[in-house]
Amino acid sequence: MILLARALVRLVSFLLLVILAVAGIVVAVFCIGTGTSGPSLGKLASILHLASVRDTVGHWLGQLESSGSVAVLAGLCGLGAILFGLLLLTGLLVPRRERLVTLASDGDGTLAARRRPLGQAAETLVEQVRGITQARARVRPRRRAGGRLRVRASRTRTADPTQVSAAVNEQLRELTDPFTLTARVEVARESARVK
Amino acid sequence: MPRQRIRQRNSPLVFFGRLLTFLFAVALIWYGVMVVLGALKVAPSTLNSISGYRTAYNYLEGLTLHDVDGGTTRAIIAGAGCLAFLVFGYLAFKEIPRPHLTRHDLELADGERGDVTVEPRAIERLAETAAQQDPAISNASGRYSQDDLTVNVTVRRVRNLAATLRDAQQRVTDSLQQHELPTLPVNVTLAGYDRTHRRELN
Numbered sequence: 001m002i003l004l005a006r007a008l009v010r011l012v013s014f015l016l017l018v019i020l021a022v023a024g025i026v027v028a029v030f031c032i033g034t035g036t037s038g039p040s041l042g043k044l045a046s047i048l049h050l051a052s053v054r055d056t057v058g059h060w061l062g063q064l065e066s067s068g069s070v071a072v073l074a075g076l077c078g079l080g081a082i083l084f085g086l087l088l089l090t091g092l093l094v095p096r097r098e099r100l101v102t103l104a105s106d107g108d109g110t111l112a113a114r115r116r117p118l119g120q121a122a123e124t125l126v127e128q129v130r131g132i133t134q135a136r137a138r139v140r141p142r143r144r145a146g147g148r149l150r151v152r153a154s155r156t157r158t159a160d161p162t163q164v165s166a167a168v169n170e171q172l173r174e175l176t177d178p179f180t181l182t183a184r185v186e187v188a189r190e191s192a193r194v195k
Numbered sequence: 196m197p198r199q200r201i202r203q204r205n206s207p208l209v210f211f212g213r214l215l216t217f218l219f220a221v222a223l224i225w226y227g228v229m230v231v232l233g234a235l236k237v238a239p240s241t242l243n244s245i246s247g248y249r250t251a252y253n254y255l256e257g258l259t260l261h262d263v264d265g266g267t268t269r270a271i272i273a274g275a276g277c278l279a280f281l282v283f284g285y286l287a288f289k290e291i292p293r294p295h296l297t298r299h300d301l302e303l304a305d306g307e308r309g310d311v312t313v314e315p316r317a318i319e320r321l322a323e324t325a326a327q328q329d330p331a332i333s334n335a336s337g338r339y340s341q342d343d344l345t346v347n348v349t350v351r352r353v354r355n356l357a358a359t360l361r362d363a364q365q366r367v368t369d370s371l372q373q374h375e376l377p378t379l380p381v382n383v384t385l386a387g388y389d390r391t392h393r394r395e396l397n
Contacts, residue, residue: 011291013212015220017287024279031273044262054256061252064230065239078230085223088252092217100384109343111360113385120388121353126287156274178357186264 012088040069052096066080098141101179122175126151128184129167131159133190139181146180148183154190161187198338199298206289297340301376315339318376322346324365324381325370331355333389335363343380344371349387360385 029039036042045051064074100112115138122137134154141147149172154162170186176183233239243249255263263272268380301318319337326335326346330385335350349364360395371378 009213009216010292012219013209013216014287014290016215017283017290020215021287023284024276024283026276028273028276028280031269031276036260040368041263043270045260052219057252058256061249064233071234075234077232081227081230083225084226085220088216088220088223092213092220103360107380109380110382111357111364111384113356113360114387117350117385117388120390121356121385122196124353124390124393139305155397156208164253166397174354175356 002090002094002096003114005087005092005094006096009088009091031061031120035194047050084184093136095143099148101139101141101147101181102145113142115147116174118179122149122151122172125171125174126153127169127170129146129153130166131155131164132187146182149181149183153185153187161189197333199296200338201221201294202297202340203294205293208286208289211286212290273352297342298338301339303376313376318344321370321374321376322367322381325366329359329362330364331359332363334387336386343382345382345384346391347384347386349389350385351391353388356385 027041030041030044032038033040033043036046044194060074062159082161101118102132102151103111103113105111119137119139122139124130125137126135126137132153132155136150137149137151139147139149151168151172153164153168155161164184165187168187169183172183174183175181205318219293226246226248229242229248233242239249268327285357293380298315300312300314302310302312318339322339322344323346325337326337326348331350331352331354336347338345338347344365344367346363347354348360350359352359360383364381366384368378371381
């Protein structure tokens with residue numbers, strides 16, 4: 001969605017600039033002469049049928065302003081314009097989601113990690129906690145910096161859930177502190193009886 | 196691993212194109228809201244007082260040929276048109292994407308007796324060897340480009356992961372200096388975790 005919006009922003013930016021440039025040179029050329037013949041503004045107005053455009057817009061505004069039922073078509077056009085404008089603003093202002101979780105970035109280069117190995121590293125760290133039998137971790141980078149780390153772990157029946165959660169969080173600090181990750185840990189009791 | 200990459204060089208002037216699009220988007224939303232309110236039969240005087248749509252229309256409707264046909268007026272309009280063509284045309288030209296290949300031979304010397312060049316693969320191999328000297332790294336693969344050197348590493352230990360990445364970066368930088376190659380930013384990315392070494396004893 002963001003990629004589409006960004007591509008649209010590029011296209012619209014280019015088209016707007018081209019339209020303005022062409023309009024500028026056309027108006028400049030049609031300023032050479034006077035009256036309504038030759039390269040004159042009067043001739044340009046007749047080529048562009050500005051009188052007809054004026055009447056059409058005036059009629060449309062009159063219809064919109066007159067009392068009566070809700071103008072469905074006009075309302076839909078307005079909604080479409082709003083949505084298109086919002087899509088353009090999204091493409092302009094919302095940064096693309098990072099694929100990497102950045103550890104540090106300066107003139108010497110960037111230190112970063114991909115999502116999957118970082119999640120696997122988190123799983124390994126969590127599985128080292130006493131009372132944890134299995135862990136699954138997912139990393140989701142944020143749009144600006146850092147990311148979210150979601151861990152689902154299974155504990156043994158005898159393990160205290162509060163202590164296990166605290167131990168998991170402590171164990172994960174090795175990843176969450178340097179990579180600016182926000183950890184969300186869910187520790188559930190193991191369902192299988194025998195493994 | 197495909198080592199060649201295409202990058203796109205963006206001009207800073209692209210900002211002005213984006214600014215124009217921003218204004219266009221805001222205008223679209225603003226007048227879209229006005230049209231919706233008009234369709235819902237909000238009083239036209241209220242809409243005109245906050246958006247000025249009827250005032251603008253009446254002004255444009257009242258323009259005659261006599262208003263714009265004077266010599267001075269035409270000169271001003273022509274000047275503004277030419278300026279708009281030059282400025283917006285140049286900005287439009289700068290908006291055109293210019294992709295380029297980033298992986299080239301590194302030219303160290305260009306003298307009368309010949310050229311001294313280093314192939315990208317040699318620099319990549321140097322970086323890979325340097326990174327793999329870290330005991331926590333089981334595999335490394337480099338990708339040299341004009342702007343930076345990227346090293347993707349696979350680790351076998353997750354303890355001190357941040358320190359491992361920093362150490363790999365330092366090793367590669369030192370290695371470049373040791374071989375009298377130009378120093379450039381070294382990006383180190385954790386690209387894999389060797390799960391055959393998953394069990395770690397505390």
